[in-house]
Amino acid sequence: MASLLFFTGTMDSGKSTLALQTNHNHAARGRVGRIFTSQDRAGDGRLSSRLGLSTEAIEVDPTFDFWEYVVSSLTAGGRIDYVIADEAQFYTTAQVEALARIADELQIDVFAFGILTDFRTRLFEGSARLVELADRIQPLQVEALCWCGKRATHNARTENGVMVTEGDQIVVGDVDEPGFPTPNIGYEVLCRQHHRRRMTTARARAVTTLNDPLPFGS
Numbered sequence: 333m334a335s336l337l338f339f340t341g342t343m344d345s346g347k348s349t350l351a352l353q354t355n356h357n358h359a360a361r362g363r364v365g366r367i368f369t370s371q372d373r374a375g376d377g378r379l380s381s382r383l384g385l386s387t388e389a390i391e392v393d394p395t396f397d398f399w400e401y402v403v404s405s406l407t408a409g410g411r412i413d414y415v416i417a418d419e420a421q422f423y424t425t426a427q428v429e430a431l432a433r434i435a436d437e438l439q440i441d442v443f444a445f446g447i448l449t450d451f452r453t454r455l456f457e458g459s460a461r462l463v464e465l466a467d468r469i470q471p472l473q474v475e476a477l478c479w480c481g482k483r484a485t486h487n488a489r490t491e492n493g494v495m496v497t498e499g500d501q502i503v504v505g506d507v508d509e510p511g512f513p514t515p516n517i518g519y520e521v522l523c524r525q526h527h528r529r530r531m532t533t534a535r536a537r538a539v540t541t542l543n544d545p546l547p548f549g550s
């Protein structure tokens with residue numbers, strides 16, 4: 333029986349790396365797959381990991397029809413044993429439903445990867461449907477950490493270095509490189525407590541500096 337698996341974690345928890353490794357392991361055993369992604373930082377039609385690996389991928393926009401794509405590939409004589417679906421949080425409900433149908437009716441394994449919640453701690457549309465439909469939800473094994481050392485469970489967005497809780501749900505960006513590719517926008521992963529308190533690394537540092545006692549003799 334083919335399955336629909338959802339691998340999830342915060343930003344920077346290794347999802348794209350795992351997507352590339354999953355593809356590698358299956359391809360190495362002669363299986364044939366298709367790789368999909370949506371709005372990867374590396375640009376249209378790329379799936380990239382912060383470890384430096386990247387590969388060509390089929391770009392998914394809201395009009396993309398997974399069912400039609402897979403059925404026409406098979407009808408044209410192509411072979412598809414598995415599907416890799418990265419940045420799945422950006423997929424629509426209908427697209428995730430099509431992935432489930434591909435697993436059930438065509439017996440093609442689907443490996444989906446994505447973050448669960450946005451910078452306001454709300455579920456993304458694609459992730460919500462994956463939680464509802466996946467055979468298994470697998471949290472990433474390597475823990476991303478908050479600046480305090482606890483497991484990071486939430487994604488924070490910064491605008492010019494300051495954490496924000498209002499704005500468009502989708503804004504492509506990075507945790508390592510604020511301002512890329514969207515000017516002024518960055519992300520940081522935090523534990524829930526520090527997300528609630530809007531306590532980013534920069535703010536924690538500022539507060540600590542403010543509370544430092546004056547040195548003796550000054």
Ligand SMILES: Nc1ncnc2c1ncn2[C@@H]1O[C@H](COP(=O)(O)OP(=O)(O)O)[C@@H](O)[C@H]1O
Nearest residue numbers: 342343344345346347348349350381382383474
């Ligand atoms: N220089 C490095 N050395 C070792 N591991 C790294 C390095 N840079 C990034 N990583 C690992 O890569 C992970 C991010 O991988 P990536 O697949 O891009 O994450 P995601 O897709 O979840 O955003 C980090 O959590 C870290 O474990």
Ligand SMILES: Cc1cn([C@H]2C[C@H](O)[C@@H](COP(=O)(O)O)O2)c(=O)[nH]c1=O
Nearest residue numbers: 343344447450451487501502503504505
């Ligand atoms: C929290 C959050 C993230 N995004 C964007 C930022 C990145 O481009 C991707 C996540 O990619 P990653 O490989 O998991 O780092 O999602 C967004 O658009 N809105 C958000 O709220």
